[in-house]
Amino acid sequence: MRSDELTVEVRDSSLRRVGILLPKDRLLRAKPAFNGAGEWSLEVPAEHPMAAELRKPGSGIIVTGPDDVWWSGPVTQPATEAGASDVRGMLKATGVTDSVVLVDAAAWPQPSNGDATTQTLAYDARTGAAETLMHAYVSANIGPDAPTSRRGRLASQLVMGTNLGRGTVIAKRARFANLADLLAEIAAVDGLGFRVVQRGDALVFEVTETTDRTAELRLDVRNGGLASQKVATTPPTVTRVYVAGQGEGADRTIRTRTSAEASAAENEWGRVVERFKDQRQTDDLDELDQAGDEDLADGGSTATNVAVVPADETGQTFGRHWDLGDRVTVVIEGQETTSTITSAPIVDVGKGLRIGMGLGDPAGFSRSAALTARVEDTEQRVSALERNTETPVDLTALLEQVRHAAPLASLRLTELGDAVDLNTVAQAGVYRQSLTAQAATGTNYPVPVAGLLEVFDQGNMTWQRYTVYGTAATTYVRARYTTTWSTWRELLAVADGVATAPRLRLTATEDASATSTGHALQIGTDGVENLRIDGNEVTAMNNGALATLYLNPDGGDVAIGNNTDSRIILNSAGNINLRNGSRLEGSSGGPNIGIRDGNDNAALIGEDSAGPRMWTSTTLVHGRTYTSNASMVVTSAGTFGRSTSLRAAKVEIEDAPSDWAEKIYALRPRTWLDRGTVEHYAELLDREEQGEVIDWSTEDCSQINQRIPGFVAEEVVEDAGLPEFGIYDNGGNLSGLAYDRLTAALVATVQHQRTQLDSQAQQISDLAAAVATLQNGAS
Incomplete structure (x- = not known):
């Protein structure tokens, strides 16, 4: 492939393209990765105009092949190198692909809440097609649906690509898992790919479907299909997965998962490779099985790890004839084997492109790569344990454990005394707090009142039950899992299944909403019809969506x-x-x-x-x-208002045009019948003739025969040339006539006539004087 078939553009921090690097000015090396963040490096002359742009924080590049964008990503480290042999120097910029925004982010249990310290959900649990789940987790955590506080400058420019709903319908839970790892787990079962790439002025999250090219792409050194190859075959990393769900000890749920490929690998290598996977965050059997299947899909078969460089003569172009995630056939020592393309090392020296093909796991070649993979796997497993040891205590299970605990008579009675911290009282037994004054000096009591404390212990779980002395015998319970105590909870007094306490007191503070889980009271079942209530809100739900809340449809007021x-x-x-x-x-x-x-x-x-x-x-x-003048106005926008003639409401006051008087003479007074009234009346008569009963008392037809005097708006505005007296809609179209304004024209006409009359009177007076003079001379 030629270098001029590859376009390398430079972008700024706002993703705006600021320039292009020609093949003669660049040395590009890259290693795009399948379902992860790839790496790249770029060398350009230090005096090149784009070198200054690449030094700016937030800059990056966009690399486009013959058919599509290959990758894009930000610069992580620009460095300038110069020496005696090259005093001008070179800029060497290293960077990552834009998929790094997925690697940087975590999938929160309540992603809509931008405060990690106030998360009210244990997990972000979702069910759907694999592609739909990936879009949902990305959008909720760093995409358009994420809180602004969680989206850095790069992620704030992320939009979601088209969701085609591909893949198996699965269930997934997230609790601060790395977002890229979570997406890789979802994509693994169906062999889907994902990436973030720049299109236009935005970053786009895309899901791709890999292709089985084993029949069409057969790579072999001996037939000229490969320029070089390096092969390593490794045994499976796991053949049987024991997935542990919830529970303790012998009561813990364990699921065993294997596959046909894993069984074949056991026979081939003579080894059974077992793995224990902790999934204490769920007891859903489908989710447990899915977790085991993900591990088997990743390492449950013989791995053929191949590093090859396809020969140029094959005509097989990266991005067009093969891509990351595709499966191809490679001939090794005369034997055909298939493997997945996991990387595509690229070197562009300006005179030609060399593109390699990494198949399988690079850990098969390099001890350091194998160690890195081992460390990453360990980090993921430890992270899962850290995230899931916070699993909240099930109060129902807690009370059931207490009910079956040892009878009080077999427990040791101990006096608590002064200033006792109940967090430190963890040994099974019965403890007495004789005096309220002593309880008041202690800490972590449910109430500072004398009472009886019962402690039950079973492995990692410890329960405390505190009963206040007195006839009310108010009882509180709480539990500790490993090191963290839950809050105290008051138990209602119950007789024959009926609460006998003076009130039901619910102290939860989360607002009731379509997505809330911590509201004070819920009547009905999740996902069906229910009523959610908090301190000042009532929300009706139906089939998981907000519904109409009906007050008294059939009963009293x-x-x-x-x-x-x-x-x-x-x-x-x-x-x-x-x-x-x-x-x-x-x-x-x-x-x-x-x-x-x-x-x-x-x-x-x-x-x-x-x-x-x-x-x-x-x-x-x-x-x-009323006998006063009308002052209400309805504007062309339908707004009601009051009309005023005060000077304070007017600007640029001028005398009326002098030609109004002549134009007013052209007006033609008219009379007419109202078209709307006549046509509506005719319609009613037609309907009545067809048998419909018309309630004439509700119809406004009082003016059907009344002729209305006035003017036609078009004749005033267009024929007489008086547009100032028209009323217009928002589009500037004539809609009526402002009769009240015509008084101004009439006054102007009267004034014009008065001027003419005064002039004529003066002329008559002058003529009379002249006649008198003539008469006197004649005599």
């Missing part, structure tokens, strides 16, 4: 207020009655909302058979009359 002075009442008809007799209701005659007083007078907003309408009872409209 629901009142807001006390039992003698309720102000608002919701009745079974769905109306809201106000205490003074008024009510807010839905009209039975159509989709209307009405406000009625005690005398059934109403103001309504809604529609009738002619369309949207807002109206009131005639009593409300005509019950009060």
Whole structure:
């Protein structure tokens, strides 16, 4: 492959492309990785314009092949080297691929909560197709659905690619697991791939489907398919996985997992390789089996590890004919074997590309690589233990253990005394706190009151039960797993299954919502219909989604207020009655909302058979009359307002144009019938003729025969040339006529006529004087 078939672009911290590196100016080495972060290095002359860009924090490169982007990623270390033989020097920039944002992140148990110290969920448990799960975990932790505080500058530019829902439907739980490791576990079962790559000005998370190319891509040194090869065959790292779920000792759930490939490897190598896998965070058998299958998919077969360099003559191009994750056939010592492409080392020296192919696990060649893999596996297993030892105590199981514990008579009675820390009282037995004053000096008591403490111990679990002295005998319980004590919990007094305590006190503080799990009270089953309640919220759920909360659909009234002075009442008809007799209701005659007083007078907003309408009872409209001028205005946007003529509400006040008087003479007074009223009336008559019963009392047809005087808006605005008197909608289209403004034109016309009359009167006076002069001269 030629170097000029590869495009290397330089980007800045905002992912904006700032330049390109030609083949003659670059020396590129890279090792893209399958389902992980790859590495790369780039050398350019120190005086090259792009060298300055690559030195800037947050810069990076985008490498594009003939058909698609091969990889992109940020610079991690720019360094300049110069010497006697090259005084100008070279910039050597090393970096990683953009998939590093997955390696950097953890999958939180409650990713929507950006504070790690206040996580209210033990696990982020999800079920779905493998690709869908990967998209969900990425989006929730560093993608568009993640809290802003968790998204660094690079992750804040991450968007989600297309989710095709590929892969097996599985269940997965996350609790601070490394996000890339979690994705690799999900992808392993179906052989899916994933990566983050720059497209346009954004980083995109993509899931890819690997291809079985064993029939079409056969690599062999002897047939010219390979320029070189290095082969190592290693035994399986595991053939039988014993997956441990929840429980302690002999009661712990254990699942054994193996596979046909693992059994074949046992026969081939004569070894049974066992592994214990701790999955104490779950007791779901499908999840336990899946965890074992993931280990078998990773190391449960004979591994053929091959490092090859395909010959140029094969015409097989990286990114087009083969890619990371694909399976190919390699001929080794005359024997055909298949393996997965796990890496693709690339060297571009400006005169040509050399692309290698790594098959299997590189640990098969290198002791240091094997040690690194061993350390990484150990770190993952230790991390899983650290994350899951916080598993919360099941209170029901705790009480069941207490119920079956040794009888009190067989336990030793010990006096507690002063200033005792109950966290240190872990030996099984019965302890007496005789005085309340002594309890008040102690620490970690449920209440500072005298009482009896019972301690039960079983392996890593310790339980305490504290009963206060007195007839109420209030009892509290708590538990310790290894080193951490749970909070004290008060038990209700129970008689025949009925709570006899004076009240039910729930102290949980999490808000009830569609996703909450720590709300104070829930009535109903998770995932079905339930009602969730906290201190000040009530949320209805149906099939795992928010649902309508129904108050009194069939029973008595629901009142807001006390039992003698309720102000608002919701009745079974769905109306809201106000205490003074008024009510807010839905009209039975159509989709209307009405406000009625005690005398059934109403103001309504809604529609009738002619369309949207807002109206009131005639009593409300005509019950009060005024002789003042109208001042209400409805704007083109439908806004109600008050009209004013005050000087303070106006700017740039000018005299009216002098030609208004001439234009006003062109106006044609008209009379007409209202089109809407006539057409609606005609429609009602047609419907009545067809047999429909029309309630004429609700139809506004009072003006059907009334001719209306006035002007036609188009004749005023267009014909007479008076656009100032038109009313226009938001699009600038003529919608009406401002009759109140015409008074200004009429006044201008009267003033014009007054001026003309004054001029004519003066002319008449002058003519009369002239006539008188002529008459006097004639005499």
